[in-house]
Every structure is written in structure tokens, then in C-alpha cells.
Amino acid sequence: FTASDTIYVKVENKNTSPLITIGKVETTPSIAEPGKSTNVKLQLKNTGTLEAKDVKISLNNLSNETFTLASGTNTQYIKSLSGGSTEIIYFEITPSEKLAGGNHDLELGLSYKDSKGNPHEDSSKFFVNIASNKGKNSNLIMENLRYPEGAVGQNQTVTVGFSLKNVGKVDAKNIKVMVESSDLSGVVPKTVSTKKINSLEPGKSENLSFAFLT
Numbered sequence: 001f002t003a004s005d006t007i008y009v010k011v012e013n014k015n016t017s018p019l020i021t022i023g024k025v026e027t028t029p030s031i032a033e034p035g036k037s038t039n040v041k042l043q044l045k046n047t048g049t050l051e052a053k054d055v056k057i058s059l060n061n062l063s064n065e066t067f068t069l070a071s072g073t074n075t076q077y078i079k080s081l082s083g084g085s086t087e088i089i090y091f092e093i094t095p096s097e098k099l100a101g102g103n104h105d106l107e108l109g110l111s112y113k114d115s116k117g118n119p120h121e122d123s124s125k126f127f128v129n130i131a132s133n134k135g136k137n138s139n140l141i142m143e144n145l146r147y148p149e150g151a152v153g154q155n156q157t158v159t160v161g162f163s164l165k166n167v168g169k170v171d172a173k174n175i176k177v178m179v180e181s182s183d184l185s186g187v188v189p190k191t192v193s194t195k196k197i198n199s200l201e202p203g204k205s206e207n208l209s210f211a212f213l214t
Helices: none
Strands: 020-028 038-046 052-060 067-071 075-081 086-095 102-113 119-130 140-146 157-166 172-178 194-200 205-213
Touching: 020 102, 020 119, 038 052, 038 075, 038 119, 052 086, 075 086, 086 119, 157 172, 157 194, 194 205
Parallel strands: none
Antiparallel strands: 020 038, 038 086, 052 075, 052 102, 067 086, 102 119, 140 157, 157 205, 172 194
16 A cells, blocks of 8 residues: 655745834934034834845935034945844034924935845934024123223324124124224224124134224
8 A cells, every 4th residue: 555645834934124224313412402513323223134234324405404414424334234133323413503493304315235135225214303592692792802092193003902702692603893993084994994703602702903003
């Protein structure tokens, strides 16, 4: 007596393609100040079971109206990220002073390859909480005024100087300082009477001086 039978074996492949997502987002400070550097810590996670290779991470939609880089570049690379594992990356950004308070999004572009060399591209958004500028202004004052004491003869050079200090809460930008004589027939500028300061941080001072000819 002979007999034969067929046995079926089902093989399941539980491997899944690599898929990189943003896990956690932390900023230092936790509420970013407009115009000041902010460190962004991003946790990337491969939620697939297969390895991701040649991972390229790009910080997109940067502009002077939203966010700019405070240092470094907007692109980083990870050689490989195995299935289920995580990796931490950092970006240093500066929120624009034009941004209103609240949460503002940034886009992270992701490109990588699977174990067979097939390309994958994706993007994810994350949010940065921005402090409100409402009620915060720059405030400039003059300190340490310096000028000649007593009478000054003709054809003499006199120097007028002072410290310009920002006692406000935010940076003062594009400052223009102009010094003029009320008696142009007797005192005329010997040097440029207008000076420009690109930026002056809160609490900081800039020393200025102007020369006149009597």
C-alpha cells in the first residue's frame, strides 16, 4: 500500500519597508524669542523593520519672513537607520521678528534608500512655539555726552560724542543717527554727520563721535 499527501506551508514576510518619521521635538528655549537663536532637537524614528540607508534630512521653507538658519546648514545626513531605531539631529534657527506669537510650522524633507537601493522620499511638519512681541519695543537713550567745555576759538576742531544705549526689550534695527549744527555759518561738520547702526541688542551700547570745524 502506498499513499501520498501534500502539505502546504505558508511563509509570512513580516518585514516592512523603512519609513522615517519625526518622534519628538524639543526647542531651547521652549518658547522661541523672535530674532534670537533657537536650538531645535528632533528625534527621527524608522517605524519600518528594514534598514534605511543614505538618509538625507533637509529643513525646508526657510525665509526671512519665517525662520532663518542661525548656524550650520539646512541639510544633514545619516549613513543608516535600522528598523525600529531612532536618531537625534539638531538645527540652529532664528525666528523672524515679523512672526506673530504662537505655533509656526517648519517642513522636514526626508529622502533615503531601502536595502534593495529603492529610493524613498517623504516630508513631515513640526511646530515651533514663538513668544509674542506685543508690548515689547526697542528704546534708545543717549548716555555719557561728551562736548568741549568753555569757549572755542575759530578754525578749531571740536568733537561731540555720546553712547547710544538700547534699554528696550527687543533688538533695535537699522538705526540712523544724525547730528546737525544749529549755526551752519559758524560750525560745520568736519566728518560725516550721519551714522548707521545695523542692530543694537537690548542692554547694549554703541559709542559715537562727530567732529565739527568752528
